[in-house]
Amino acid sequence: MVVSFLWPRRTLRYDEQFENEMKILFLQNIWREYFGVMHLGAALRAAGHQVFVRIEPTPDGVRRAVAEVRPRVVGFSFTHCEQQYALTAAAAVKRADPSIVTLAGGPHPSLHPELARRPEIDYLCRGEGEATIVELAARLERGAAADDLPNLAFGRDGALVANPVRPLLEELDELPLPWREGYYRYSFLRDNPVKYFFTGRGCPFHCSFCFNAAFANLYPNKARYVRHYGVNRVLMELHEVKAHWPMKLVRFEDDIFTLDKERLFAILDRYAREIRLPYLVYLRAGESEAVIRRLAETGCRTVLFGVETGDENRRNDLLDKRVSNRQIIETAELLRRYNLHFFTSNILALPGETWENALETVRLNQRIRVRDAWCSVFQPYAGLPVTERAIADGRLDRVDDAMVGFNTFADNALRNPDGRRIFNLHKFFYPLARWPWLEKIVLPLTRLPANRLFHYLFVVFYVYSYRQHTGVSWRRIAREGVHWFRQFLSTMGPEK
Secondary structure, three states: OOOHHHOOOOOOOOOOOOOOOOEEEEEEOOOOOOHHHHHHHHHHHHOOOEEEEEEOOOHHHHHHHHHHHOOOEEEEEOOHHHHHHHHHHHHHHHHHOOOOEEEEEOHHHHHOHHHHHOOOOOEEEOOOOHHHHHHHHHHHHOOOOOOOOOOEEEEEOOEEEEOOOOOOOOOHHHOOOOOOOOOOOOHHHHOOOEEEEOOEEOOOOOOOOOHHHHHHOOOOOHHHOOEEOOHHHHHHHHHHHHHHOOOOEEEEOOOOOOOOHHHHHHHHHHHHHHOOOOEEEEOOOOOOHHHHHHHHHOOEEEEEEEEEOOOHHHHHHOOOOOOOHHHHHHHHHHHHHOOOEEEEEEEEOOOOOOHHHHHHHHHHHHHOOOOOEEEEEOOOOOOOHHHHHHHHOOOOOOOOHHHOOOOOOOOOOOOOOOHHHHHHHHHOHHHHHHOHHHHHHHHHHOOOOOOHHHHHHHHHHHHHHHHHHHOOOHHHHHHHHHHHHHHHHOOOOOOO
Protein backbone atom coordinates (compact mmCIF):
# COMPACT_ATOMS: atom_id res chain seq x y z
CA MET A 1 0.00 0.00 0.00
CA VAL A 2 1.51 3.34 -1.05
CA VAL A 3 0.63 6.50 0.85
CA SER A 4 1.99 9.12 -1.50
CA PHE A 5 1.04 12.11 0.63
CA LEU A 6 3.59 10.95 3.22
CA TRP A 7 6.49 11.30 0.81
CA PRO A 8 8.52 14.50 1.35
CA ARG A 9 7.96 17.10 -1.37
CA ARG A 10 11.69 17.75 -1.38
CA THR A 11 14.73 17.11 0.75
CA LEU A 12 14.55 19.22 3.91
CA ARG A 13 17.46 20.92 5.58
CA TYR A 14 17.59 20.26 9.32
CA ASP A 15 16.97 23.94 10.14
CA GLU A 16 14.29 24.51 7.51
CA GLN A 17 10.64 25.39 8.12
CA PHE A 18 7.96 25.61 5.43
CA GLU A 19 6.31 28.98 4.99
CA ASN A 20 2.79 27.72 5.50
CA GLU A 21 0.08 29.34 7.60
CA MET A 22 -1.02 26.03 9.15
CA LYS A 23 0.94 25.61 12.38
CA ILE A 24 0.72 22.56 14.61
CA LEU A 25 2.15 22.64 18.13
CA PHE A 26 2.80 19.52 20.22
CA LEU A 27 2.98 19.96 23.99
CA GLN A 28 4.29 17.62 26.70
CA ASN A 29 5.75 17.70 30.20
CA ILE A 30 8.28 14.84 30.03
CA TRP A 31 11.88 15.51 28.98
CA ARG A 32 12.17 12.86 26.31
CA GLU A 33 11.65 12.46 22.59
CA TYR A 34 8.22 10.99 21.81
CA PHE A 35 8.31 8.83 18.72
CA GLY A 36 4.63 9.40 18.01
CA VAL A 37 5.23 13.14 17.86
CA MET A 38 8.35 12.74 15.72
CA HIS A 39 6.47 10.62 13.20
CA LEU A 40 3.47 12.94 13.11
CA GLY A 41 5.77 15.93 12.75
CA ALA A 42 7.58 14.28 9.84
CA ALA A 43 4.30 13.52 8.05
CA LEU A 44 2.99 17.06 8.60
CA ARG A 45 6.19 18.67 7.36
CA ALA A 46 6.17 16.41 4.31
CA ALA A 47 2.70 17.83 3.58
CA GLY A 48 4.02 21.40 3.87
CA HIS A 49 2.93 22.39 7.38
CA GLN A 50 4.89 24.07 10.14
CA VAL A 51 5.41 21.92 13.24
CA PHE A 52 6.64 22.84 16.72
CA VAL A 53 7.37 20.92 19.92
CA ARG A 54 7.43 22.53 23.34
CA ILE A 55 8.09 20.91 26.70
CA GLU A 56 6.05 23.03 29.08
CA PRO A 57 5.02 21.43 32.40
CA THR A 58 3.01 24.39 33.73
CA PRO A 59 -0.12 26.23 32.51
CA ASP A 60 1.88 29.47 32.34
CA GLY A 61 4.44 27.76 30.10
CA VAL A 62 1.64 26.41 27.91
CA ARG A 63 0.20 29.89 27.49
CA ARG A 64 3.63 31.29 26.58
CA ALA A 65 4.10 28.58 23.96
CA VAL A 66 0.70 29.28 22.44
CA ALA A 67 1.43 33.01 22.32
CA GLU A 68 4.81 32.40 20.69
CA VAL A 69 3.74 29.86 18.05
CA ARG A 70 0.11 30.94 17.46
CA PRO A 71 -0.88 27.44 16.29
CA ARG A 72 -4.07 26.30 14.59
CA VAL A 73 -3.83 22.86 16.22
CA VAL A 74 -2.31 21.80 19.54
CA GLY A 75 -1.64 18.08 19.93
CA PHE A 76 -0.94 15.87 22.94
CA SER A 77 0.45 12.33 22.71
CA PHE A 78 0.35 10.61 26.08
CA THR A 79 0.06 7.55 28.24
CA HIS A 80 -2.21 6.93 31.23
CA CYS A 81 -0.10 8.73 33.84
CA GLU A 82 0.16 11.88 31.71
CA GLN A 83 -3.58 12.33 31.25
CA GLN A 84 -3.94 14.95 33.96
CA TYR A 85 -1.19 17.06 32.43
CA ALA A 86 -2.72 16.80 28.94
CA LEU A 87 -6.17 17.85 30.16
CA THR A 88 -4.81 20.73 32.26
CA ALA A 89 -2.65 21.94 29.38
CA ALA A 90 -5.51 21.61 26.88
CA ALA A 91 -7.71 23.71 29.17
CA ALA A 92 -4.97 26.35 29.32
CA VAL A 93 -4.80 26.34 25.52
CA LYS A 94 -8.55 26.88 25.27
CA ARG A 95 -8.42 29.75 27.75
CA ALA A 96 -5.63 31.36 25.73
CA ASP A 97 -7.45 30.97 22.40
CA PRO A 98 -10.77 29.07 22.15
CA SER A 99 -10.42 28.79 18.35
CA ILE A 100 -7.40 26.46 18.60
CA VAL A 101 -8.22 22.82 17.83
CA THR A 102 -6.98 20.43 20.52
CA LEU A 103 -6.11 16.87 19.51
CA ALA A 104 -5.32 13.95 21.84
CA GLY A 105 -3.56 10.79 20.71
CA GLY A 106 -1.22 8.05 21.79
CA PRO A 107 -1.60 4.76 23.67
CA HIS A 108 -3.93 5.96 26.43
CA PRO A 109 -6.40 7.98 24.32
CA SER A 110 -6.53 5.16 21.76
CA LEU A 111 -7.70 2.70 24.43
CA HIS A 112 -9.74 5.25 26.41
CA PRO A 113 -11.73 7.16 23.75
CA GLU A 114 -14.15 8.42 26.42
CA LEU A 115 -11.66 11.28 26.82
CA ALA A 116 -13.16 12.73 23.63
CA ARG A 117 -16.19 13.78 25.69
CA ARG A 118 -14.04 16.23 27.65
CA PRO A 119 -14.65 19.89 26.71
CA GLU A 120 -10.88 20.54 26.58
CA ILE A 121 -10.46 18.00 23.76
CA ASP A 122 -11.88 18.73 20.31
CA TYR A 123 -10.72 15.51 18.66
CA LEU A 124 -9.12 12.26 19.76
CA CYS A 125 -7.13 10.10 17.33
CA ARG A 126 -7.26 6.35 17.87
CA GLY A 127 -4.37 4.29 16.57
CA GLU A 128 -1.50 5.35 14.33
CA GLY A 129 -2.14 8.93 13.36
CA GLU A 130 0.11 10.01 10.47
CA ALA A 131 -2.55 9.87 7.76
CA THR A 132 -5.30 11.25 9.99
CA ILE A 133 -3.40 14.29 11.25
CA VAL A 134 -2.26 15.21 7.72
CA GLU A 135 -5.85 15.05 6.48
CA LEU A 136 -7.12 16.95 9.53
CA ALA A 137 -4.62 19.75 8.89
CA ALA A 138 -5.64 19.89 5.23
CA ARG A 139 -9.34 20.10 6.13
CA LEU A 140 -8.78 22.83 8.70
CA GLU A 141 -6.57 24.78 6.31
CA ARG A 142 -9.33 25.02 3.74
CA GLY A 143 -12.12 25.45 6.31
CA ALA A 144 -13.74 22.07 5.65
CA ALA A 145 -15.44 19.79 8.17
CA ALA A 146 -13.36 16.96 9.63
CA ASP A 147 -15.90 14.93 11.58
CA ASP A 148 -15.95 12.09 9.06
CA LEU A 149 -12.20 11.40 9.14
CA PRO A 150 -11.20 7.83 10.02
CA ASN A 151 -9.59 7.30 13.46
CA LEU A 152 -11.15 10.45 14.96
CA ALA A 153 -13.38 10.39 18.02
CA PHE A 154 -15.18 13.40 19.48
CA GLY A 155 -18.05 14.39 21.73
CA ARG A 156 -21.36 15.62 20.36
CA ASP A 157 -24.21 16.63 22.66
CA GLY A 158 -22.77 14.51 25.45
CA ALA A 159 -22.43 11.41 23.28
CA LEU A 160 -19.20 9.83 22.06
CA VAL A 161 -18.71 9.56 18.30
CA ALA A 162 -15.88 7.19 17.32
CA ASN A 163 -15.20 6.82 13.61
CA PRO A 164 -13.81 3.54 12.26
CA VAL A 165 -10.03 3.15 12.33
CA ARG A 166 -8.32 3.07 8.94
CA PRO A 167 -6.19 0.02 8.05
CA LEU A 168 -2.63 -0.13 9.29
CA LEU A 169 0.07 1.24 7.03
CA GLU A 170 1.75 -2.01 6.01
CA GLU A 171 4.84 -0.62 4.25
CA LEU A 172 6.66 1.41 6.89
CA ASP A 173 9.40 2.42 4.47
CA GLU A 174 6.86 4.78 2.90
CA LEU A 175 7.15 7.01 5.99
CA PRO A 176 9.68 9.84 6.18
CA LEU A 177 12.36 9.67 8.86
CA PRO A 178 11.19 10.75 12.33
CA TRP A 179 11.42 14.53 12.80
CA ARG A 180 13.88 14.93 15.67
CA GLU A 181 14.74 18.59 15.09
CA GLY A 182 11.75 19.84 17.08
CA TYR A 183 13.10 18.17 20.20
CA TYR A 184 16.73 19.01 19.56
CA ARG A 185 16.07 22.73 19.92
CA TYR A 186 16.57 21.75 23.57
CA SER A 187 20.26 21.22 24.28
CA PHE A 188 19.35 18.86 27.13
CA LEU A 189 17.90 16.39 24.61
CA ARG A 190 20.19 17.22 21.70
CA ASP A 191 23.35 16.59 23.73
CA ASN A 192 22.17 13.34 25.26
CA PRO A 193 24.69 10.69 24.14
CA VAL A 194 21.90 8.07 24.20
CA LYS A 195 19.71 8.20 21.10
CA TYR A 196 16.53 6.16 20.63
CA PHE A 197 15.39 4.21 17.56
CA PHE A 198 12.58 1.90 16.47
CA THR A 199 13.15 -0.53 13.61
CA GLY A 200 9.53 -1.63 13.42
CA ARG A 201 6.10 -1.50 15.01
CA GLY A 202 4.05 -4.03 16.91
CA CYS A 203 4.58 -7.25 18.83
CA PRO A 204 3.20 -10.72 17.99
CA PHE A 205 2.63 -11.70 21.62
CA HIS A 206 -0.45 -10.92 23.68
CA CYS A 207 0.73 -10.09 27.18
CA SER A 208 -2.32 -8.90 29.08
CA PHE A 209 -0.49 -5.97 30.72
CA CYS A 210 0.81 -4.50 27.43
CA PHE A 211 -1.06 -2.05 25.22
CA ASN A 212 -0.10 -4.01 22.06
CA ALA A 213 -2.72 -6.69 22.65
CA ALA A 214 -5.58 -4.17 22.76
CA PHE A 215 -4.04 -1.76 20.24
CA ALA A 216 -3.90 -4.39 17.49
CA ASN A 217 -7.62 -5.06 17.86
CA LEU A 218 -8.43 -1.52 16.70
CA TYR A 219 -7.47 -2.33 13.12
CA PRO A 220 -9.33 -4.15 10.34
CA ASN A 221 -6.00 -5.65 9.15
CA LYS A 222 -4.68 -6.53 12.59
CA ALA A 223 -2.98 -9.64 11.21
CA ARG A 224 -0.38 -7.22 9.81
CA TYR A 225 0.15 -5.47 13.14
CA VAL A 226 3.83 -6.49 13.31
CA ARG A 227 5.74 -4.57 10.63
CA HIS A 228 9.40 -3.72 10.15
CA TYR A 229 11.47 -1.14 8.33
CA GLY A 230 13.79 -2.46 5.67
CA VAL A 231 17.47 -2.90 6.50
CA ASN A 232 18.49 0.06 4.33
CA ARG A 233 15.90 2.30 5.99
CA VAL A 234 17.15 1.34 9.47
CA LEU A 235 20.76 2.13 8.56
CA MET A 236 19.74 5.38 6.83
CA GLU A 237 18.20 6.71 10.03
CA LEU A 238 21.18 5.63 12.13
CA HIS A 239 23.58 7.41 9.77
CA GLU A 240 21.43 10.57 9.72
CA VAL A 241 21.35 10.86 13.48
CA LYS A 242 25.02 10.01 13.90
CA ALA A 243 25.98 12.64 11.32
CA HIS A 244 23.98 15.48 12.86
CA TRP A 245 23.86 15.01 16.65
CA PRO A 246 25.93 13.59 19.51
CA MET A 247 25.44 9.83 19.80
CA LYS A 248 27.53 7.39 21.85
CA LEU A 249 24.92 4.71 22.62
CA VAL A 250 22.10 3.48 20.39
CA ARG A 251 18.98 2.30 22.18
CA PHE A 252 16.70 0.15 20.02
CA GLU A 253 13.25 0.48 21.55
CA ASP A 254 11.47 -2.30 19.62
CA ASP A 255 9.42 -4.47 22.00
CA ILE A 256 11.41 -7.47 20.76
CA PHE A 257 14.36 -6.49 18.59
CA THR A 258 15.25 -10.08 17.68
CA LEU A 259 11.99 -11.28 16.08
CA ASP A 260 13.08 -11.77 12.45
CA LYS A 261 16.44 -13.55 12.60
CA GLU A 262 17.46 -13.09 8.94
CA ARG A 263 16.68 -9.37 9.07
CA LEU A 264 18.30 -9.07 12.51
CA PHE A 265 21.60 -10.54 11.34
CA ALA A 266 21.59 -8.31 8.24
CA ILE A 267 21.10 -5.21 10.40
CA LEU A 268 23.73 -6.24 12.93
CA ASP A 269 26.34 -7.07 10.28
CA ARG A 270 25.99 -3.63 8.72
CA TYR A 271 25.71 -1.93 12.10
CA ALA A 272 29.04 -3.41 13.21
CA ARG A 273 30.74 -2.20 10.01
CA GLU A 274 29.11 1.20 9.57
CA ILE A 275 27.91 2.56 12.93
CA ARG A 276 30.35 0.92 15.36
CA LEU A 277 28.75 2.14 18.59
CA PRO A 278 27.55 0.20 21.65
CA TYR A 279 23.83 -0.48 21.66
CA LEU A 280 20.96 -1.68 23.86
CA VAL A 281 18.15 -4.05 22.83
CA TYR A 282 15.04 -5.72 24.24
CA LEU A 283 14.52 -9.43 23.74
CA ARG A 284 12.24 -12.15 25.06
CA ALA A 285 13.53 -14.71 27.54
CA GLY A 286 14.18 -17.98 25.73
CA GLU A 287 16.19 -16.44 22.88
CA SER A 288 18.68 -18.71 21.09
CA GLU A 289 22.40 -18.84 21.77
CA ALA A 290 23.10 -17.94 18.13
CA VAL A 291 21.29 -14.61 18.51
CA ILE A 292 22.93 -13.79 21.83
CA ARG A 293 26.35 -14.62 20.40
CA ARG A 294 25.73 -12.30 17.44
CA LEU A 295 24.65 -9.49 19.76
CA ALA A 296 27.89 -9.86 21.70
CA GLU A 297 29.97 -9.93 18.51
CA THR A 298 28.44 -6.73 17.09
CA GLY A 299 28.85 -4.39 20.05
CA CYS A 300 25.72 -4.89 22.14
CA ARG A 301 26.23 -3.33 25.57
CA THR A 302 22.98 -4.15 27.38
CA VAL A 303 20.10 -6.60 26.91
CA LEU A 304 16.76 -6.02 28.61
CA PHE A 305 14.17 -8.77 29.07
CA GLY A 306 10.98 -9.14 31.08
CA VAL A 307 10.67 -11.22 34.21
CA GLU A 308 7.52 -9.36 35.33
CA THR A 309 6.80 -11.69 38.28
CA GLY A 310 8.64 -14.54 39.95
CA ASP A 311 5.48 -16.66 40.10
CA GLU A 312 5.49 -18.65 36.86
CA ASN A 313 1.79 -19.52 37.06
CA ARG A 314 0.76 -15.90 37.53
CA ARG A 315 3.14 -14.78 34.79
CA ASN A 316 1.48 -17.10 32.32
CA ASP A 317 -2.12 -17.14 33.55
CA LEU A 318 -2.70 -13.57 34.72
CA LEU A 319 -0.18 -11.83 32.44
CA ASP A 320 -0.35 -14.26 29.48
CA LYS A 321 3.43 -13.90 29.09
CA ARG A 322 4.12 -17.54 28.07
CA VAL A 323 7.64 -17.51 29.48
CA SER A 324 8.87 -20.09 32.00
CA ASN A 325 11.25 -19.63 34.90
CA ARG A 326 13.58 -22.08 33.17
CA GLN A 327 13.71 -19.84 30.07
CA ILE A 328 14.51 -16.83 32.25
CA ILE A 329 17.29 -18.69 34.07
CA GLU A 330 18.81 -20.08 30.85
CA THR A 331 18.68 -16.67 29.15
CA ALA A 332 20.52 -15.09 32.07
CA GLU A 333 23.15 -17.85 31.93
CA LEU A 334 23.71 -17.28 28.20
CA LEU A 335 24.00 -13.52 28.59
CA ARG A 336 26.50 -13.95 31.38
CA ARG A 337 28.47 -16.47 29.28
CA TYR A 338 28.83 -13.90 26.49
CA ASN A 339 29.64 -11.11 28.93
CA LEU A 340 26.51 -9.10 28.09
CA HIS A 341 25.16 -6.80 30.75
CA PHE A 342 21.48 -7.64 31.30
CA PHE A 343 18.67 -5.68 32.79
CA THR A 344 15.33 -7.19 33.89
CA SER A 345 11.91 -5.52 34.01
CA ASN A 346 9.53 -6.46 36.82
CA ILE A 347 6.09 -5.50 38.15
CA LEU A 348 4.90 -5.44 41.76
CA ALA A 349 1.37 -5.04 43.18
CA LEU A 350 -0.29 -7.05 40.42
CA PRO A 351 -3.96 -7.98 40.85
CA GLY A 352 -4.26 -10.49 43.69
CA GLU A 353 -0.56 -10.31 44.55
CA THR A 354 0.41 -11.23 48.09
CA TRP A 355 3.53 -10.30 50.02
CA GLU A 356 4.89 -13.78 49.35
CA ASN A 357 4.27 -13.38 45.59
CA ALA A 358 6.18 -10.10 45.61
CA LEU A 359 9.12 -11.73 47.37
CA GLU A 360 9.17 -14.46 44.70
CA THR A 361 9.87 -11.77 42.11
CA VAL A 362 12.79 -10.43 44.13
CA ARG A 363 14.17 -13.91 44.64
CA LEU A 364 13.98 -14.98 41.01
CA ASN A 365 16.11 -11.93 40.19
CA GLN A 366 18.50 -12.96 42.95
CA ARG A 367 18.67 -16.48 41.53
CA ILE A 368 19.74 -15.27 38.08
CA ARG A 369 22.31 -12.99 39.75
CA VAL A 370 20.95 -9.85 38.15
CA ARG A 371 23.17 -6.79 38.33
CA ASP A 372 20.58 -4.36 37.01
CA ALA A 373 16.83 -4.39 37.45
CA TRP A 374 13.87 -2.14 36.90
CA CYS A 375 10.62 -2.57 38.79
CA SER A 376 7.34 -0.72 38.35
CA VAL A 377 4.15 -0.65 40.37
CA PHE A 378 1.27 -2.12 38.36
CA GLN A 379 -1.18 0.45 37.02
CA PRO A 380 -4.63 -0.60 35.75
CA TYR A 381 -4.53 1.09 32.38
CA ALA A 382 -7.79 1.45 30.47
CA GLY A 383 -8.55 -1.16 27.84
CA LEU A 384 -5.96 -3.77 28.84
CA PRO A 385 -7.01 -7.41 29.42
CA VAL A 386 -5.38 -7.54 32.88
CA THR A 387 -7.35 -4.44 33.90
CA GLU A 388 -10.61 -5.98 32.72
CA ARG A 389 -9.80 -9.11 34.71
CA ALA A 390 -9.09 -7.07 37.85
CA ILE A 391 -12.51 -5.44 37.48
CA ALA A 392 -14.19 -8.81 36.92
CA ASP A 393 -12.48 -10.23 40.03
CA GLY A 394 -13.71 -7.33 42.16
CA ARG A 395 -10.25 -5.84 42.79
CA LEU A 396 -11.15 -2.63 40.98
CA ASP A 397 -14.49 -0.93 40.37
CA ARG A 398 -13.67 0.70 37.04
CA VAL A 399 -11.13 2.78 35.16
CA ASP A 400 -12.31 6.33 34.67
CA ASP A 401 -10.92 9.85 34.73
CA ALA A 402 -11.45 10.15 38.49
CA MET A 403 -8.81 7.48 39.23
CA VAL A 404 -6.19 8.63 36.71
CA GLY A 405 -3.27 10.44 38.26
CA PHE A 406 -2.22 8.00 40.95
CA ASN A 407 1.42 8.06 41.94
CA THR A 408 2.81 5.46 39.53
CA PHE A 409 5.82 4.81 41.76
CA ALA A 410 3.98 4.38 45.05
CA ASP A 411 0.36 3.43 44.64
CA ASN A 412 -2.36 1.93 42.51
CA ALA A 413 -6.13 1.67 42.71
CA LEU A 414 -6.41 -2.07 43.41
CA ARG A 415 -7.80 -3.54 46.59
CA ASN A 416 -4.85 -5.34 48.14
CA PRO A 417 -4.38 -5.95 51.88
CA ASP A 418 -0.59 -6.29 51.37
CA GLY A 419 -0.40 -3.23 49.15
CA ARG A 420 1.31 -0.81 51.52
CA ARG A 421 4.15 -3.21 52.30
CA ILE A 422 4.54 -4.20 48.64
CA PHE A 423 4.79 -0.53 47.65
CA ASN A 424 7.62 -0.11 50.16
CA LEU A 425 9.31 -3.23 48.78
CA HIS A 426 9.23 -1.58 45.37
CA LYS A 427 11.49 1.22 46.64
CA PHE A 428 14.14 -1.33 47.63
CA PHE A 429 13.73 -3.72 44.71
CA TYR A 430 17.03 -2.90 43.03
CA PRO A 431 19.33 -3.37 46.06
CA LEU A 432 17.46 -6.49 47.23
CA ALA A 433 17.63 -8.10 43.78
CA ARG A 434 21.33 -7.40 43.43
CA TRP A 435 22.54 -7.88 47.02
CA PRO A 436 20.46 -10.63 48.70
CA TRP A 437 22.34 -10.21 52.00
CA LEU A 438 20.46 -6.92 52.48
CA GLU A 439 17.17 -8.77 53.15
CA LYS A 440 17.74 -8.95 56.91
CA ILE A 441 18.16 -5.18 57.04
CA VAL A 442 15.63 -4.06 54.44
CA LEU A 443 12.62 -6.36 54.84
CA PRO A 444 11.80 -5.08 58.36
CA LEU A 445 11.82 -1.52 56.95
CA THR A 446 8.98 -2.41 54.58
CA ARG A 447 6.64 -2.57 57.58
CA LEU A 448 7.12 1.15 58.21
CA PRO A 449 4.78 3.79 56.78
CA ALA A 450 5.70 5.04 53.30
CA ASN A 451 7.96 8.07 53.51
CA ARG A 452 10.08 10.40 51.43
CA LEU A 453 13.35 8.81 52.49
CA PHE A 454 12.29 5.58 50.79
CA HIS A 455 11.36 7.58 47.70
CA TYR A 456 14.74 9.35 47.60
CA LEU A 457 16.57 6.04 47.97
CA PHE A 458 14.57 4.72 45.02
CA VAL A 459 15.75 7.69 42.94
CA VAL A 460 19.37 7.05 43.94
CA PHE A 461 19.21 3.43 42.79
CA TYR A 462 17.35 4.47 39.63
CA VAL A 463 20.22 6.80 38.73
CA TYR A 464 22.82 4.14 39.57
CA SER A 465 21.01 1.63 37.33
CA TYR A 466 20.84 4.14 34.48
CA ARG A 467 24.59 4.68 34.73
CA GLN A 468 25.16 0.90 34.63
CA HIS A 469 23.24 0.05 31.50
CA THR A 470 24.05 3.18 29.48
CA GLY A 471 27.57 4.06 30.59
CA VAL A 472 26.85 7.80 30.32
CA SER A 473 29.15 10.13 32.22
CA TRP A 474 28.46 11.26 35.77
CA ARG A 475 28.50 14.82 34.44
CA ARG A 476 25.62 13.99 32.13
CA ILE A 477 23.80 12.20 34.93
CA ALA A 478 24.19 15.25 37.17
CA ARG A 479 22.61 17.37 34.45
CA GLU A 480 19.77 14.91 33.96
CA GLY A 481 19.32 14.67 37.72
CA VAL A 482 17.67 18.07 37.88
CA HIS A 483 15.01 16.95 35.40
CA TRP A 484 14.58 13.49 36.94
CA PHE A 485 14.33 14.87 40.46
CA ARG A 486 11.56 17.30 39.50
CA GLN A 487 9.71 14.55 37.68
CA PHE A 488 9.88 12.13 40.61
CA LEU A 489 8.85 14.83 43.09
CA SER A 490 5.78 15.52 40.98
CA THR A 491 4.58 11.94 41.61
CA MET A 492 4.71 12.20 45.37
CA GLY A 493 1.46 13.93 46.13
CA PRO A 494 -2.05 14.38 44.77
CA GLU A 495 -2.61 16.31 41.59
CA LYS A 496 -2.88 20.04 42.17
